[in-house]
Amino acid sequence: MPVIGIIGGSGLYAVDGLQGATWQAHDTPWGAPSDDLLHGTLDGVDMVFLPRHGRGHIHTPSSVPYRANVAAMKAAGVTHLVSVSATGSFRDAMAPGDFVIVDQFIDRTHLRPKTFFDTGLVAHVSVAHPTCPDLSAACVRAARAAGATVHDGGTYLAMEGPQFSTLAESRLYRSWGCDVIGMTNMPEAKLAREAELHYASVAMVTDYDSWHPDHGQVQITDILETLHGNIGRAAAMVAALPGLVADGPCAEGCDHALDHAVMTAPDARDPDLVARLRTIAGRVL
Template identity: 45%
Template sequence: MALLSVSLRTETSSGNLHEKRAEVFMCDNVDIAIIGGSGVYDVNLLDRVKEVDMDTPFGKPSDSITVGEHGGTKVCFLPRHGLGHRYSPSEVPYRANIFALKKLGVKRIISASAVGSLREEYAPLDIVVPDQLYDRTRLRKSTFFEDGIVVHMGFADPFCPQMSKMIVDIASSKGYSVKEGGTYVCMEGPQFSTRAESRVYQTLGFDIIGMTAIPEAKLAREAEICYSMIATVTDYDVWKDEDVTIEVIIENAMKNEVAVRDIISGIIKNIPSERACSCKDALNGAIATVHSMIPDETRTRLGPLIGRYMEQ
């Protein structure tokens, strides 16, 4: 159990936020985290709400983390781009975000993401639960493991199958148009694709396109956190000879807000206590460096990630 100093802003009976300093024991505190845009964060979903301001060895997360309860399940929300959408996709502090969630005890992450469609049958306002990723980024740090430690982690199936199946089942049961499976190609951004790029991605067999799943999914796997996505289609990218604008994307993302919140609520209510997947043991056998040769400073810094393996 780790002791972490944080700043808490708790909700009073009048609805105002009261800030105080506290020493909080962080271990198995939060069951599930939602990462996404501001439209997903409906505080009315949660009881006993507080905001937690954290530091990590990789800097501060995108913003303070909202923590609360929903039907007895502890849930936290993190705005990927920060409140007000301050961080470009390449500037998001992904490592700080995932490390902070790990320190909060998070076991599962649902990413709520707006995407473009590369297939006619994946129409705007559809929901896609992808099962594969293709990395086209080039400017982002995609691992926690450096400074004297090497980890070669399996990443063949980047999304948690248990969580993804639950998302599909719940979305379908609620009558939403949901597509199961598909490959998400992650581009660098922040510019949208050229028509040539969009058509090449189609030729390569990709299904949806976005800018944020990498390195988020890789880091979640390194942190042994289950990671799945609710991808909401906002447009057909530019392969269909239609211009893509931020206005169109925001308009369609807003239309899907209610659906995303409804699905998330269903997941929280039905989340199993045990994880029946390999995500929880992703580092088992993956640390290539002889343990005795890992620098003490690195061991300490990465303690929340590798501590249980260093004791073996």
């Protein structure tokens, strides 16, 4: 049976309807995650929820402990990790209130550690296709069942933040072919691949960033109003996932991403780093 993990972005701080729901503290070799993890079951499927910014929204996009978050999910037995986040849109057709099931990223962040590996234990995983196609397909079906307008596929520009884009930046990212913009899916997606988790990204559009001639600059009040409407659909999407997510290998090989990734010879590996990585990479170490 799969264990479904949900990382909730702005506005999504809990999952209603979990049976036996309990908040549990976790610790990892990379510190504590953003908050306690909410454990429970939904329709007989184990589910673990983590508010990315913490309850009360205490973490900035740059201060989110991404490594600890992914490591805590892995240690909790999560096999399928769904990221839910608020984003701006670069496309008229991707309107506020729509959901975009992201399948590509451009990473423009620069202040965040982006790997579990380090000097003494080097590994390189492929993120050519950074999301799991099977889990993404399940999210498409679940979001449509929740009544959302869903776009299957899109490129997410991950910016550092916490400020929103300048007009020049917004126009540049749009010219690159990006579809949505956010501040939190990187390095989360890269770390999920290193942890051999099936990963899907659900972008909830709240605004048109600053490029749109009819909408002007981003206003946080408008974002919050749209976000409030999105949260109900996001909760309904999460509730529909247990019947749609199946365990097992996927076409992208997410659960075997480390098969040929570790470069450091066994006798040259840092034993302390090997111990730290036991939860993440123990299968190949």
